[in-house]
Amino acid sequence: MRRWMGRIGHFSRKLWRFFGDMRLAVILFIAVAVFSLLGTFFPQQPPELAADAAASAGWWAAVQARYGPLSRFYAALGLFTLHDAVLLKFLLIGLLLNAAVCTANRLPALRRALVSPQVVQPEAFFSVLEHNAQVSIPSRQQAVNALTNILRRHRYRLLWREGDEVVALHASRNHIGALGTQITHWSLTLLVVSLVWVCPLAWREEITLGPGQTRALRHRPTVQVRAERLVIERLPDGVPRQYRAPVTVLADGIATTQEVWLNQPLVVQEIGYYLASYGPALRVAATDATGRRLQMVAGNGSPDEEAILLFQEEGAFREVSIPPLKVSLQVSYTSGEGSGGLSTVSVRPVREGRVGPAVSKRVVAGEALVWEGIALTFIPTDYVVLLAVYDPSFATVILSALGLMVGLMLSFYLPHQRLWARVTPDSRLLLAGMAEGDWLGFDRHFARLVAIIKEETAHGGA
Amino acid sequence: MEALEGLLLGLSALALLAGVVASILLARRRERWAWVSTFAVGISLVALLGGLVERGLWGGYWPLASPYEFALVCVGTLLLAYLAMIGQSGSRTVGAALLLLALMVMGYARLGIPAVAQMVRPLPPALDSLWLQLHAGTSAMAYGAFGAAAVAGLLYLMRGWLSKWTALPSSEALEELGQWGVTLGFPWMTLAMITGAIWAQVTWGTYWNWEPKEILALVTWLIYLLYLHARVVRGWRGRPLAVLAVLGVVLAVVNYFWAGSLARWAGLEVLRVY
Ligand code: HEM
Numbered sequence: 001m002r003r004w005m006g007r008i009g010h011f012s013r014k015l016w017r018f019f020g021d022m023r024l025a026v027i028l029f030i031a032v033a034v035f036s037l038l039g040t041f042f043p044q045q046p047p048e049l050a051a052d053a054a055a056s057a058g059w060w061a062a063v064q065a066r067y068g069p070l071s072r073f074y075a076a077l078g079l080f081t082l083h084d085a086v087l088l089k090f091l092l093i094g095l096l097l098n099a100a101v102c103t104a105n106r107l108p109a110l111r112r113a114l115v116s117p118q119v120v121q122p123e124a125f126f127s128v129l130e131h132n133a134q135v136s137i138p139s140r141q142q143a144v145n146a147l148t149n150i151l152r153r154h155r156y157r158l159l160w161r162e163g164d165e166v167v168a169l170h171a172s173r174n175h176i177g178a179l180g181t182q183i184t185h186w187s188l189t190l191l192v193v194s195l196v197w198v199c200p201l202a203w204r205e206e207i208t209l210g211p212g213q214t215r216a217l218r219h220r221p222t223v224q225v226r227a228e229r230l231v232i233e234r235l236p237d238g239v240p241r242q243y244r245a246p247v248t249v250l251a252d253g254i255a256t257t258q259e260v261w262l263n264q265p266l267v268v269q270e271i272g273y274y275l276a277s278y279g280p281a282l283r284v285a286a287t288d289a290t291g292r293r294l295q296m297v298a299g300n301g302s303p304d305e306e307a308i309l310l311f312q313e314e315g316a317f318r319e320v321s322i323p324p325l326k327v328s329l330q331v332s333y334t335s336g337e338g339s340g341g342l343s344t345v346s347v348r349p350v351r352e353g354r355v356g357p358a359v360s361k362r363v364v365a366g367e368a369l370v371w372e373g374i375a376l377t378f379i380p381t382d383y384v385v386l387l388a389v390y391d392p393s394f395a396t397v398i399l400s401a402l403g404l405m406v407g408l409m410l411s412f413y414l415p416h417q418r419l420w421a422r423v424t425p426d427s428r429l430l431l432a433g434m435a436e437g438d439w440l441g442f443d444r445h446f447a448r449l450v451a452i453i454k455e456e457t458a459h460g461g462a
Numbered sequence: 463m464e465a466l467e468g469l470l471l472g473l474s475a476l477a478l479l480a481g482v483v484a485s486i487l488l489a490r491r492r493e494r495w496a497w498v499s500t501f502a503v504g505i506s507l508v509a510l511l512g513g514l515v516e517r518g519l520w521g522g523y524w525p526l527a528s529p530y531e532f533a534l535v536c537v538g539t540l541l542l543a544y545l546a547m548i549g550q551s552g553s554r555t556v557g558a559a560l561l562l563l564a565l566m567v568m569g570y571a572r573l574g575i576p577a578v579a580q581m582v583r584p585l586p587p588a589l590d591s592l593w594l595q596l597h598a599g600t601s602a603m604a605y606g607a608f609g610a611a612a613v614a615g616l617l618y619l620m621r622g623w624l625s626k627w628t629a630l631p632s633s634e635a636l637e638e639l640g641q642w643g644v645t646l647g648f649p650w651m652t653l654a655m656i657t658g659a660i661w662a663q664v665t666w667g668t669y670w671n672w673e674p675k676e677i678l679a680l681v682t683w684l685i686y687l688l689y690l691h692a693r694v695v696r697g698w699r700g701r702p703l704a705v706l707a708v709l710g711v712v713l714a715v716v717n718y719f720w721a722g723s724l725a726r727w728a729g730l731e732v733l734r735v736y
Contacts, residue, residue, distance in 0.1 A: 022695045026688065033684040040674040047668070082672045204667065235584055242587050262587040263665050274667040389667035397669060401656045408649045437694050440642055 019094075019101040028095045035091065039082040042074060047083065047204050089196050096192040103185035113418070114178055119161045120168040121420050121432075129420075129432040131443060133450040137429045137457050140167060146456040147171075147421055147429075154449065156419065169421040177417075177436055180410030187403030194400060198393035210281045210308035210383045214250075217388055223271070224250040230278050230382040245384045247273055260386070274387040280335035281310045281383040282345070286322055287368075287375045294374070297321050309333070310383040317348065325374070327351050335380060345378050347371060415439035419449075429457065464582070467520065470513035471534070475568050477506035478541075482565050485558035500548060503561065507541045510534065521582040526598040527589045529718070530580045533571035535598070539606025540564035546646075547610050547639065553631045556639055559613045593661035597654055604650035608686070608711050611643025615707035618700070637700060640707045641693065648686050655683060678717040685710045 018024065043063065049055045063080060064071045078085025112118075126132050137143040144160070144167060151158055156171035203219045211229040216222070228246040235241050244261040249268040258266040266273045284307045286294040298307035298320045309318040309331055317330040330348040345363045349356040349371070361369045368375040416436040423429055431450060435442035481502035488495040514534060517525040525531040544560050547553070572580075617624060618636040630636070658679070659669035670676060689706045692698035 022691065026692060026696065029684050029688045029691070033681045033688075036672075036677045036684075037681050039672055040677045044672045083670070239584075240587065241584060242590075263591045265664065265667065272667055274665075276667075387667045391668075394663055394669055398656065398660065401652070401659070405649065405652055405656065408652060412645050412649060440638060440645065 016101060019097045020105050021098075022102065025095070025098050025102065028091055028098060032088070032091050032095065035085075035088055036082070038079060042079040044082060045080050047202075052206070083199070092192050092196055096189055096196075099185045099188050099192075103182055103189075106181070110178060110182065113172075113416070114175055117159065117170045117172065117418070119159050119170040119420075120163075120166070121422065123422065123424070123430065125420070126422065126430040126432045129434055131434060131446040132430070132432040133446075135429040135431065135450070135454050135457060137423065137427050140423050140427070143167075143423050143429050143457055146453060150449065150452050150456060151419070165425050167423040169419070171419040171421070172417065174414045174416050177410045177414035180407045180412075180414070180416075180436070182407070184404055184407030184411060187400045187407055190400035190403065191397060194393045194396035198396055199391075202389070202391035202393060204387060204389045204391075206276060207386045207388060208310060208312070208383055209386065210310055211283075211381050213308060217271075219388075219390065220251075220271070222251070223269075225273065225386065225388070226250070227384050227386060230384045232278075232382075243275055243278065245275060245278075247386065249273065270390060270392070272389045272391075274389065276385045276387040278382045278384045279310065279312055280333060281308055281381045282331065282333050283308055283379040283381055284320055284331065285377045287377070289373045294322050294324055297323065308381075308383075311335070319350070322374075329376070330355070331378075333378075333380075343380050345369065347376065411437055412439075415442070417442060417445070419446075429453070464520070467513050467516045470509045470516060471572065474506045474509035474513060474537075475565075475572060477502045477509060478537075478561065478565050478568055481506060482558065482561045485554060485561050488554045488558065496554070499554075499557070499561070500545070503541055503544055507538060507545075510538050510541070514538070517582060521584070523585055523590070524595040524599075526595050526602070527585050528579065528583070530571055530575045532598055532602065532718075533567055533575070535602040536605050536609075537564050537568045537571065539602045540567065540609050541606075543606040543610040543643065543646075547642070553635060553639060555628055555630055556610075556614050556617060556636070559617060560610055563609055563613055588665050591661055591665060593657055593664055597657040597661050600650050600654040600657055604647040604654055605711075605714055607643045607647030607650065608707070608714065609643070611640045611647065611707040612711035614639035614643060615704035618704040619708070633700065637703065640704060644686055644689050644707060644710075648690065651683055651686065655679065675717060678713055682710050682713045682717070685713065 045056075045059055049059055060071075063075075067074060074080060078087055082088060126134075135143075147169060148158060151171045154173070156173045157175070159170045161168045205218050207215055207217070207225055209215060209225070209227040211227065214224050214226040216224050226248045228248075230243060230245040232243055233241040242261055244259050246257060247260045247266050248255055248257040249266065249271075251269050256266070256268045260266050260273060260275050262275055265275075284296065284298075285305060286296060288294055293305045295303040295305065296307040297303050298309055298318070301307070303323065307320045309320060311318065311333050314334060315332055317332045319328050319330050321328040328350040330350060332346045334344045343363045344360060346358050346360040347369065348358045359369065359371055363369075363378045363380065368377050370376075417433065417439070418435075419431065419433040421429060421431050431453070433442070433446045433449075435445075481499050484495045484499035484502055488499055514525045514531070517531070526535055540560060541564055544557055544564070547560065548557055614636045617630060618633060618640065621630050621633065621636070624630055631639075658676070662671060663669040685706055689703055689710070692706075693703060
């Protein structure tokens with residue numbers, strides 16, 4: 001048992017040392033960079049396709065057509081789905097453990113530096129530190145007074161130790177800066193945790209809605225979404241200025257309505273609804289010879305006096321049935337936008353499975369196309385594609401990124417600085433100093449301090 | 463209004479040219495040119511700022527959205543980095559090289575970008591976001607500082623050859639300038655990544671799409687991260703750090719010019735680039 005415990009202890013110490021090695025961090029930084037760079041050469045599968053088998057299959061077929069037999073190999077490496085690639089997660093978890101262990105390793109030294117720094121240092125210490133100086137002093141007391149005055153003026157916190165032989169000083173400032181590296185690295189840890197563990201909880205789905213249509217979310221069937229007509233604001237030269245559509249979300253019996261436009265999603269119960277795209281649609285109504293509106297059914301919708309047909313692909317036929325007449329109509333529509341302003345509708349009747357000859361017409365909103373005594377009216381409109389996104393990692397990712405920022409600013413702009421002084425019995429004042437992270441301005445600061453100390457000790461330490 | 467903007471930007475370019483000439487003379491130890499180069503850079507910066515403000519007022523948006531505007535703002539941050547660097551180290555040779563870089567960017571923006579792409583245009587809906595402006599502004603700040611680091615790095619790498627032509631600062635001084643630029647730019651770049659992520663989230667519902675532009679920015683950020691760590695923790699000095707500083711800016715330039723072409727070259731546009 002004891003041997004086992006010993007082995008486990010030995011193994012965990014080895015593991016700790018492995019993850020506490022900065023060389024590993026350098027390798028991992030390079031590995032993440034190289035793997036990500038590879039990703040610039042491969043198309044990334046849109047995450048919202050994951051919920052749509054047909055769209056995924058189409059996407060995959062296009063990938064296979066391009067990459068041939070190597071597609072599977074690339075896919076296994078995760079190069080088409082970097083956001084979900086096992087190898088990248090592996091590297092990120094390595095980085096996470098690496099950062100956590102390195103940072104934890106530094107905690108005791110940090111605590112010592114802040115709470116109980118070593119004040120008395122041997123003479124040799126003063127020549128080891130890069131920034132050091134030696135000043136001759138007229139008297140011990142005068143040196144102590146001068147140092148106290150000067151360093152207090154420079155906002156240093158002082159700790160003196162007086163012995164019979166020597167007087168020693170530890171002075172430090174920007175204590176908060178000492179926490180910078182810790183804050184940066186723990187924020188990084190939180191960032192990786194969010195990316196690896198919280199991200200997989202996220203989902204996204206596209207919802208295509210004609211004006212006034214309502215659908216339930218696939219991921220949350222109790223939530224209903226409805227969109228009204230899309231409005232495209234245009235500049236005088238016809239270029240779109242903004243797209244807007246009023247969207248209503250019905251969740252838990254509460255309806256929330258808001259106009260959604262690009263850069264302005266609607267957020268209800270942590271689900272964001274974004275305007276993703278739009279396309280041509282037709283509102284179709286049928287009237288018989290007596291002027292009576294006929295019931296129609298589009299797709300697997302319910303019978304209504306009006307049907308809305310969405311045309312995701314140019315020239316494709318959509319089917320609408322008119323149950324009272326036992327007939328279906330296949331309708332194709334070319335919107336005016338892409339064809340010089342001419343909108344064309346083409347209708348093919350289907351009776352008992354047999355497709356009849358097509359009737360085509362340029363449509364003007366509301367104008368009727370008469371077919372076998374039935375007046376069909378078409379009103380061009382647009383459908384909208386909303387992207388519903390649930391992503392609990394966003395908040396933690398941004399929070400940890402801000403933590404990273406705060407830590408960086410502390411490390412770079414308020415670096416923890418420490419000075420040691422030793423007044424020797426033979427009237428020498430030894431000085432040495434260092435700054436967190438080898439801060440650039442420190443040599444100048446140290447040189448300035450030494451110059452002031454030399455001057456004031458020479459003049460009696462005012 | 464466009465005439466005023468053109469006038470101010472033209473003045474800025476001329477002043478910058480004068481600054482470059484003065485600083486090259488200065489780098490050849492003609493001290494009396496010192497004030498001319500700083501004065502010319504000051505004029506260039508003020509005129510550039512004036513031109514951009516005029517453009518912003520005319521277009522009704524912060525002039526940070528198009529590649530042309532971004533290049534001009536980068537000229538501004540390179541000039542700011544020059545002034546800060548002169549205050550920091552007084553190295554005139556590095557200053558001359560940095561001004562030359564700023565002049566090249568200015569030349570590209572004014573002469574290399576077609577006139578139609580220079581015109582003030584209302585922003586397309588996806589770009590009409592405060593987050594994009596913050597993202598572009600913070601990126602430009604980072605690139606200004608990284609530009610200074612890269613110039614110092616390049617001079618470091620070429621110092622053997624260059625010292626035949628001109629007096630160069632010591633290797634240590636060049637290294638210190640490189641580190642100064644990276645330390646100054648890194649927090650800005652981090653902020654640029656954060657604001658970019660928020661912009662993408664607000665506009666497309668994803669804060670990270672793994673698209674070529676984003677990946678190249680991430681790799682650039684990782685290079686500077688490597689720089690900072692390798693220096694402090696692994697004690698790297700000199701050549702490898704200079705190479706990293708130059709590589710960071712090369713990647714930023716690749717990102718600016720070729721991220722789209724890279725996608726096309728890799729055949730990604732057929733499959734919808736994300
Ligand atoms: C992407 C993630 C990381 C970021 C953003 C980051 C950031 C930083 C920064 C800004 C510094 C201070 C540099 C200076 O003072 O000039 C630093 C120092 C350091 N980092 Fe990291 N780091 C990251 C990952 C890591 C990892 C994975 C390790 C683990 C090996 C690590 C270990 C260290 C150590 C030991 C220091 C020295 C601290 C000091 O001397 O005060 N870092 N890091």
